[in-house]
Amino acid sequence: MKIGIPKEIKEAERRVGATPAGVKAFIDHGHQVFVERGAGIGSGFKDEEYIKAGANILDRPEDVWAEADMVMKVKEPIGPEFDRMKPGQILFTYLHLAADKELTEKLLERKIVGVAYETVQLDDGSLPLLSPMSEVAGRLSVQMGAYSLEAKNGGMGILLSGVSGVRPARITIIGGGVAGFSAAMVAVGIGARVSILDKNPLRLRYLEDITDSRLVTIMSNPANIEEECINSHLVIGSVLIPGARAPKLISRDLVRRMMPGSAIVDISIDQGGCCETSHPTT
Template sequence: MLIGCPKEIKPQEFRVGLTPNAALEAISHGHQVIIETGAGAGSGFTDEDYTKIGAEIVDTAEEIFARAEMVVKVKEPQAVERRQLREGQLLFTYLHLAPDPSQTRDLLDSGVTAIAYETVTDRHGGLPLLAPMSEVAGRLAPQMGAWSLQKANGGRGVLMGGVPGVRPANVTIIGGGVVGTAAARVAVGMGANVTILDRSVPRLSYLDDIFHGRLTTQFSDAAAIADLITRADMVIGAVLIPGAAAPKLITREQLSTMQPGAVLVDVAIDQGGCFETSRPTTHAEPVYEVDGVMHYCVANMPGAVARTSTIALGNATLPFMLALANKGWRKACEDDPHLMEGLNTHAGHLTHYAVGRALEIDVLSPAKALKI
């Protein structure tokens, strides 16, 4: 199979879909790999790193999309990229379709077969291709929130760990999954007073156990959130409904109950955001203010630490990418029902139920899509 990897063009996105190590693995399995020149530069990989292991460097993304049988990316294809996709081509990347009807329509119109990293599952009910980026985003969230709390950046002027005689920051984390747990580790490590909420009592027991009483756990409901945000210096939104739009857990009206200069960090922004006032931002302009509350809503947080993120993502995607290349997408999905969960579009049909519910679009079952 001819595998192509274009340079990411989303603003301030420095990751790359294929590392040289992943390209070498594909080549060693008998596949051809073409990489757009400069694609790996933001992650610290040179064109020479790819050519010396047998990959071909091409000058333009247009050539990648025209030639490649499988296109491997990091972020969802931008409008100019979507116009180059075609039926019979395989796209393997993050998509986050539920809050993005225009992208969904473009993918359906193109006829491309699109497998989304974020909806591939594992036998434990996890999301193995989302997990490494969730770890990165979770660990970044308190760090970015702490920066936003600085007075010069519009925040309350509160130090996360406080100092002797001055209390630390109050940090509320909504969601105790991969993102929330990673965020809690860093926030606790910074000395903050951390409360983490989740709707699973077994998960709260697990968190209480692993943190040895260094944070507070609380069952997540509307009343608990409403109470905690009145005292919070920082709120980290870390909720996820696989494939679906994130629920809105803090309303515009509730911002008036928060302390002036408090910070909302919305890690769920790729899925539409979990705060009513959230809108996607970039690393160039990451923060905005609504009713005195600072919002950090960067839609590609892991791109800030591109080398770490690229290597972590590549480690996770490699086995699936090889299965798709070695077997073809139909056989790979037939053999692995967890990979089949990643199928979002094929031949003009939407094939993921959570996305269909969110966008009110009819869905063709993945099993039937395999036969088209």
């Protein structure tokens, strides 16, 4: 198979669809790999490393798409990439189609075989290709929440950890999956007062055990979500229904009733977001 790895063109996206080690694995299995020049620079991989692994370096993205039977990317195709697709081509990337009707229609129109990383499941229901990114997003969500709560950024000016004589911030995490758990571990480590909501009592019991009861676990329902959001300085949405649009659990009215200067970080935004007022910012 001919595999193409174009450079990502979405704003601020610096990742690449395959590392030189991944390319070598393809080559060792008899495939041909075409990499756009400079595709790996943002991730710290030089063209020479791809060449050493056996890849062909092409100057233009159009040539990568034209050569490839399968295109491997990180983010969904945008803008000029639609015209580079060819019927029957396999597109292997994060797609999040549940929240993007236009992209879905474009893929159908171009007769693309789309394989979304976030929908690949093992027999136990786990998501091996989504989990690593969920872990990153969960940990980063606390960092971004802290940034948003700084007074200079329009926040209420509260420190998540608190200081001697001052209470730490209250953080509510909706969803106890990989992203929610990762966010909770960072938040608990900082010293914040953390509540995590989930529909699965077994998952909540696990989260309580693994954190030595340093967080509060709460069954997820509308009443509990409302109470926790109203009393929290930072709310992190990490709800996931594989392959489906995220449910709207935080209404516009509830956002209005939250503390002035509080913050919401909606990790679920790739699937449409779990807050009615959420929109992508990157």
